[in-house]
Amino acid sequence: MAAGYRTVGFKGYSVKFNPFSDQLLAVASSANFGLVGNGRLSILGTQPGTxxxxxxxxxxxxxxxxDVSWNESHENQLITGSGDGSIKLWDITLNNHPISKWHEHKREVMSVEWNYVTKTSFISSSWDGTSKVWNPASPQSIRTFSEHQGCVYGSVWSPRQPDQFATCGEDKVVKLWSVNQPNGKSLATFNGHMDQVLSLDWNKYAPEQFVTSSVDRTIKIWDIRNPRGQLAMFGPFEFSVRRVKFSPFSPHYIAAAGYDMSASIWDVRNGSVVFVHDAHREFVFGVDWSLFHPGVMATCSWDEQVHLFKIPV
Structure with missing residues (x-):
């Protein structure tokens, strides 16, 4: 299976499958590489068997x-992170305007993610050096976390612990946090990358493990019980890896996408590449796994293309 859609004039930054429907995807994109100009949230659909x-x-x-993230408790709602520092909540059954908006971040919002476990909150991270936890019913953020030095590229919730999340940033480190920590301090700091950490994701089947990717051209796997060193490392590659994502169906496979204009699937057991999707002609910034069909994936790229394909694992 292979399909494509062109977001004419807009560079793809993030693509996410709907957690309630196997026929919907959301794509967050920007004109002019996100430096100036408009953005677009596209809702794409697939037809079964086509x-x-x-x-x-x-x-x-x-x-x-x-970035974009679907509401884990409402199939028609999603949030977006914008270059003007705002976060918007949309309903795809309505037209034109967001149903809610928040604007506390001082710079670009680089990531947004809904809590998988409680489903009542979401988290954002920004170039302003902070991550914020939100409840969509509240006009202000619940808490702000600000130990990183420089941009925070990603904030990702633990798949098992509803209060815990991890962040990565420009300062080359990953931090583990708890929303319930009274003093707002991080629980642990993970050092080991030699340059900015661009992306991270948790292993849903081994929730003490997470994976990171970096400008240092490596992918690393970590255990939250041992901040002193990684469990495994892949690379160095020729180019930086912009996004990493564990499979929702297996603890053994990681999707990686980045500046080599491809998306690849890695087997963490032996460090081998089992599949490469190299049909894009520019940097690949977004990659996601279908939650309904094992091996079905989507990517988005600066070439203004969204690709849907199936891998043989």
């Missing part, structure tokens, strides 16, 4: 969009 991928709806924004 190779088609078409737009169901889109929402245009005044500034670029860098």
């Amino acid at each position: 190779q088609s991928l078409s737009e169901r709806k889109h929402f245009d924004t005044q500034d670029g969009l860098f």
Whole structure:
């Protein structure tokens, strides 16, 4: 299976499958590489048994969009992180305007993610050096976390512990946090990358493990019980890895996408590459796994293309 859709004039930054439907994807994109100009949230649909991928709806924004996350308790709602520092909540059954908006971050919002476990909160991270936890019913953030020195590229919830999340940033480190920590201090700091840490994700089947990717051109796997060193390392590669994502169906496979213009699937047991999708012609910034169909994946790229394909694992 292979399908494509072109986000004409917009560079793809993030693509996410809907957790309630096997036929919907959301894509966050920006004009002019996110430096200036509009953004677009595209809702794409698939048809069962076909190779088609078409737009169901889109929402245009005044500034670029860098990430998107579906509401874990509402199939028609999602949030976006924007270049103007705002976060918007959308309902795909409505037109034109977001149903809620928050604007506490001082710079670009690089990531947003809904809590998988409690489903009542989400987290954001920004170039302003902070991560914030939100409840969609509240007009202000619940808590702010700010130990990183420089941009925070990603904040990702633990798949088992509803209060815990991890962050990665420009300062080359990963930090583990708890929303319930009274003093707001991180629980642990993980050093080991030699340059900015661009992405991270948890292993859903071994929730003490997470994976990171870096400008130092490596992928590393860590255990939260041992901050002193990684469990495994892949690379160095020729180019930086922009995004990593554990499979939702197996503890053994990681998807990686980045500046080599491809998406690859790695077997963490032996460090081998089991599949490469190299149909993009520019940097690949977004990659996601379908939650309904094992091996079905989506990517988005600066080449203004969204690809849907199946891998043989």
